[in-house]
Amino acid sequence: MISQLSWKIGGQQGEGVESTDRIFSTALNRLGYYLYGYRHFSSRIKGGHTNNKIRISTHPIRAISDDLDILVAFDQESIDLNAHELRAGGVIVADAKFSPVVPEGVDARLFAVPITAIAEELGTSLMKNMVASGASWALLGLPMEVFNKAVEEEFGRKGQAVVDKNIEAVKRGAEFVLEQAGGPLDEFKLDDADGKQKLFIIGNEAIGLGTIAAGCRLMSAYPITPASEIMEYLIKKLPKFGGTVVQTEDEIAAVTMAIGANYAGVRTMTASAGPGLSLMMEAIGLAGMTETPLVIVDTQRGGPSTGLPTKQEQSDLNAMVYGTHGEIPKVVVAPASIEDCFYDMIEAFNVSEQYQVPVIVMTDLQLSLGKQSCEVLDFDSIQIKRGKLVSDLPATENNELFKRYELTEDGVSPRVIPGEKGGIHHVTGVEHDEVGRPSESAINRKKMMDKRLNKLNSLQFRDAIRVDAPFEEPDLLIIGMGSTGGTIDEARTRLSTDGLTTNHVTVRLIAPFPTEQLTPYLSSAKRVVVLENNATGQLASQIKMHAGFADKIHSLLKYDGNPFLPSEVHKACKELN
Numbered sequence: 001m002i003s004q005l006s007w008k009i010g011g012q013q014g015e016g017v018e019s020t021d022r023i024f025s026t027a028l029n030r031l032g033y034y035l036y037g038y039r040h041f042s043s044r045i046k047g048g049h050t051n052n053k054i055r056i057s058t059h060p061i062r063a064i065s066d067d068l069d070i071l072v073a074f075d076q077e078s079i080d081l082n083a084h085e086l087r088a089g090g091v092i093v094a095d096a097k098f099s100p101v102v103p104e105g106v107d108a109r110l111f112a113v114p115i116t117a118i119a120e121e122l123g124t125s126l127m128k129n130m131v132a133s134g135a136s137w138a139l140l141g142l143p144m145e146v147f148n149k150a151v152e153e154e155f156g157r158k159g160q161a162v163v164d165k166n167i168e169a170v171k172r173g174a175e176f177v178l179e180q181a182g183g184p185l186d187e188f189k190l191d192d193a194d195g196k197q198k199l200f201i202i203g204n205e206a207i208g209l210g211t212i213a214a215g216c217r218l219m220s221a222y223p224i225t226p227a228s229e230i231m232e233y234l235i236k237k238l239p240k241f242g243g244t245v246v247q248t249e250d251e252i253a254a255v256t257m258a259i260g261a262n263y264a265g266v267r268t269m270t271a272s273a274g275p276g277l278s279l280m281m282e283a284i285g286l287a288g289m290t291e292t293p294l295v296i297v298d299t300q301r302g303g304p305s306t307g308l309p310t311k312q313e314q315s316d317l318n319a320m321v322y323g324t325h326g327e328i329p330k331v332v333v334a335p336a337s338i339e340d341c342f343y344d345m346i347e348a349f350n351v352s353e354q355y356q357v358p359v360i361v362m363t364d365l366q367l368s369l370g371k372q373s374c375e376v377l378d379f380d381s382i383q384i385k386r387g388k389l390v391s392d393l394p395a396t397e398n399n400e401l402f403k404r405y406e407l408t409e410d411g412v413s414p415r416v417i418p419g420e421k422g423g424i425h426h427v428t429g430v431e432h433d434e435v436g437r438p439s440e441s442a443i444n445r446k447k448m449m450d451k452r453l454n455k456l457n458s459l460q461f462r463d464a465i466r467v468d469a470p471f472e473e474p475d476l477l478i479i480g481m482g483s484t485g486g487t488i489d490e491a492r493t494r495l496s497t498d499g500l501t502t503n504h505v506t507v508r509l510i511a512p513f514p515t516e517q518l519t520p521y522l523s524s525a526k527r528v529v530v531l532e533n534n535a536t537g538q539l540a541s542q543i544k545m546h547a548g549f550a551d552k553i554h555s556l557l558k559y560d561g562n563p564f565l566p567s568e569v570h571k572a573c574k575e576l577n
Contacts, residue, residue: 001191004057006065007136010082011074014046016129019154020072021052024133025371027150028056029200031142032193036486037371038064038563043225043309049077058191062337062372062486066567069188070139071108072132074115076100083108089187093135093177095128111135111177118172127169134170135177141184144174199374203341203367206374207297208233210345211269215384216295217243218268220257222250225309226365227271227299251276255283255296262293263427265389265417267349271297274316275306277360281323284358286429288328291405291413291452293352295345297361299368300482302561311561312365314482315534317542320360321511327449329456331359332510334481335367336466338374340508346382347462354387355412355455362510364533366563367483390414393422401425401435407447411455456512464509465517474501476573477525481507481539484531484564491569498574507539515546528553529573535559 007024011017018039025035036055042048055065068085071078073094080103083092088107094100095115102110113135119128130151137147148167155163178184201209208230211219219238221231235245248254254270261268272280277298287294300316302308320332331351335341344361352359393402393416404425406413413434416423426436431448433439468489476495478488485506492502505521507514522528522543530540530553537555544550556572558564 001189002187003059003191004055004061004065005069005140005188005190006053006055006067007070007072008051008053008068008082008085009072009074009132010049010051010078012046013042013048013050015074016126017050017052017074020129020133021054023130023147023150023154024137025054025200026153027137027142027147028054029198029373030146030150032195032198033057033190034060034198034373035200035371036061036064036373038366039369041310049081051078051082056190058193060373063490063566064487064563066565070136072136073100074128074132079103091139091185091188093132093139095132111139111180113173113176113180115173118176119169122165122169122172127166130166130169131173134173137170138174138178139181139185139188141189144170197376199338199376200371201338201374202229202369202371203335203338203363204229204299204369205233206338206341207271207345207361207363207368208237209377210342212237212241212243213342213379213382214267214346214349216267216269216349217241218258218261218266219243219245219270220248220254220261220268221245221270221272222248222254222276224251224273224276226301226368227273227276227297229369230271230297230299251279252283255280255294256286258296259283259287259290259292259294263290263418267353269295269297269349271299273299273301273309274303274319277316277319277323282325284330285324285326285328287358288324288330288452289429289431290427291356291415293349293356294358295348295352295361296358297363300362300364302559308561310365312563313533313559313561314364315536315538315559316362317510317534317538320362321542327453329355329357329452330511331355331357331456331459331461332362333359333461334362334508334510336482336485336506336508338367338372339377341367342377343462350383350385351459351461353389354385355459356387356415357456362482364482370483388412388414390416391420393420396422403434404436405432405434405448405451407434407451410458411451413451459512461509464514466506466508467504467521469503469505469521471501471503472524474503474525475527475577476500476502477505477521477528478502478531478569478573479505479507479528479539479543480531481510484533487564487566487569488531490566491573494566494570495573500574500577502573510542513542513546518543519547522547522549522552525552527576529556529576530554531556531564531569533558533563
């Protein structure tokens with residue numbers, strides 16, 4: 001019996017790889033296993049190699065595995081591109097239709113199953129994904145009734161006849177491979193799962209759920225990979241809570257609509273990727289100048305320009321921190337888990353309204369689109385904080401205008417919803433005085449700039465850094481952001497067997513930078529490794545600029561479109577000592 005296993009399915013985009021993975025993983029989730037998925041897909045609707053990899057475990061996991069136990073292949077290309085990941089004695093389940101061949105040097109057992117032929121016998125080649133998944137499920141020796149239940153849920157809306165056909169496809173695939181193998185493979189039998197209820201969702205879905213829980217009732221957005229799933233999720237869910245999604249003509253319209261709706265008192269957000277964020281920059285400055293709350297999600301992908309729209313990267317950090325012209329207060333936060341994606345959206349809306357600033361939630365493709373297990377979310381802990389949103393204003397003499405941009409001790413001015421009696425004021429993108437009238441006075445300009453820029457001095461953000469620091473003076477401090485945390489922890493386990501002591505910090509608040517919290521861990525470490533998916537070390541540069549310690553900081557960078565593997569982090573860190 002084993003405690004974890006990796007399974008991958010590969011083929012041409014559009015031939016059922018995604019649905020096979022979805023049903024397979026849904027059944028595993030029902031059994032109570034912890035799952036971590038990664039999608040490798042092309043930037044096209046159909047055609048081009050795609051594969052989905054799932055890591056299955058009896059304990060929590062937050063990284064893809066280095067190796068592979070079972071590969072399900074719909075074509076020879078899937079074998080050629082992925083077989084090198086197979087561990088010695090791994091298994092390939094392949095469609096006999098293309099006469100599969102195991103590449104030279106790969107120690108794997110091949111099961112050639114007539115996947116397409118069985119599907120066609122049942123009426124359509126579209127069911128080959130069910131034949132393939134039934135075959136691989138059977139090799140694991142897992143209960144077929146659980147898998148069949150997942151099939152029923154997937155196809156139930158199409159009628160019982162379709163469900164029965166697909167269950168028959170699963171059964172035929174299972175029977176064929178079990179006859180070849182002589183029964184389930186003992187070396188791949190998983191220990192029983194804990195059976196606890198878990199969510200199994202992608203980060204974008206958690207962001208959407210957090211958006212609703214935060215009280216957002218309008219999303220204005222334009223579709224873009226890898227952010228579109230947020231929009232798609234909210235299109236289905238927001239109307240149930242009295243909200244709506246508006247697909248705008250472009251990202252400029254999306255962000256300005258969000259600013260307008262927030263000004264009117266409706267919690268509103270938008271989401272995009274790097275190219276869309278670029279188009280939003282002028283409007284983000286408008287939100288900063290008018291002190292209008294604004295929440296934006298940037299799901300990072302490979303750039304620049306169109307770049308690698310379906311691949312992993314963390315290269316928008318500088319754009320988020322510095323992209324707007326002029327100087328405004330801005331908050332940039334980086335979720336590091338599925339749970340963070342949920343809770344950080346609630347915090348983002350609260351902070352945006354409390355401090356009247358733009359808040360950018362920075363994810364990356366792996367966190368946004370990688371499907372993972374997460375604990376059941378705590379809705380009872382949610383608090384909605386709207387800051388200095390005032391009403392029932394006292395009567396004023398001589399029709400005085402409301403001091404919307406009043407110079408206050410904490411830099412945050414009172415805010416009203418349009419139409420509030422006594423709340424009339426000017427709103428403009430040019431510099432202005434306390435009631436919003438345009439002003440070019442040098443004295444006023446300095447006061448207003450200081451007011452805006454100082455308002456975040458009192459900011460308290462949940463887990464600005466997340467720390468695992470068992471050692472007072474470790475050999476290595478490894479720092480990461482976004483989806484890299486689980487990979488770093490697995491590498492640390494291997495480094496400990498090499499006799500190296502390590503601490504781990506995940507930076508979650510990118511701006512304003514948590515210098516005070518991070519400095520003690522930088523100071524105590526002998527060496528510091530900063531791990532990030534970009535070519536220029538943007539997080540490392542932030543650390544050096546704000547905290548120093550440039551002499552002990554080493555960058556570990558990967559920008560080929562793929563996430564880090566634990567083995568890569570282990571090897572690079574070991575070579576530093």
